[in-house]
Amino acid sequence: MKIKLTQRLLALAAMVPTGSRVADIGTDHALLPCFLIEEKKAALVIGTDLHQGPFERARQTVWEKGLEAYIELRLGDGLTVIRPGEVDTVVIAGMGGTAMRKILAEAPEVVGRLQKLILQPMTNPETLRFWLQEQGWVIDQEDLVYEDKQYYQIIGAVPLSPGNTVHCPFPCGKDVARFQELAPYYGPLLIQNRHPLLAGLLSRDLEGMQMTLEQLAKATQKEARLRYKEYAQRTEKIMELKQWLSVVNPSSI
Structure with a gap:
């Protein structure tokens, strides 16, 4: 049986470019990585988590789905366990905007080689949008999901380049x-x-x-x-x- 995602996770998956190499930061049960591989949205996924418990749950999910060849799990903090150029897309969801900004700011070598950021802050979305603008990223996708009596803003961004200058950070x-x-x-x-x-x-x-x-x-x-x-x-x-x-x-x- 294929993985079934909540509306929030489906909205995240929808922004992932087809064929991309993805890092899912704070992967928890690895539901998103498994879905991306099953639906052929991603070529490979690296799922990371800071805590042993979620890491073990993620490993169990990947093993049950038989996707070990396509999904690698790493225990560590944020993007510190990702090497520059290893992935082209990063998903960070379920954290505060300030924490997300810190994760991104502390890994310039990794972020500088990305083609897509997909962010779902629980709080302070303005913190991320200001950071994206300051760092030369443009918002090319946004979505809003209402789930379990909570609103979730989802932000997709790409690096500023001659090919995407039709987009502007805001307004x-x-x-x-x-x-x-x-x-x-x-x-x-x-x-x-x-x-x-x-x-x-x-x-x-x-x-x-x-x-x-x-x-x-x-x-x-x-x-x-x-x-x-x-x-x-x-x-x-x-x-x-x-x-x-x-x-x-x-x-x-």
């Missing part, structure tokens, strides 16, 4: 230029393509921000007042974006 497209300050948080392509789940993510964040505003309104410190102003401005912009998403012809507003 992407004149229609969303007015939402430039929100693009790092909610994705230039998610906004540009008016992803059907984006309004739900905005509504969730607005609820949390409203609670924060109520707490800041009661504070008297100067720093709190400055934060209140910042949060109020962002809340207004998010509400404007949500309204824009709901309009059939958004260019008219």
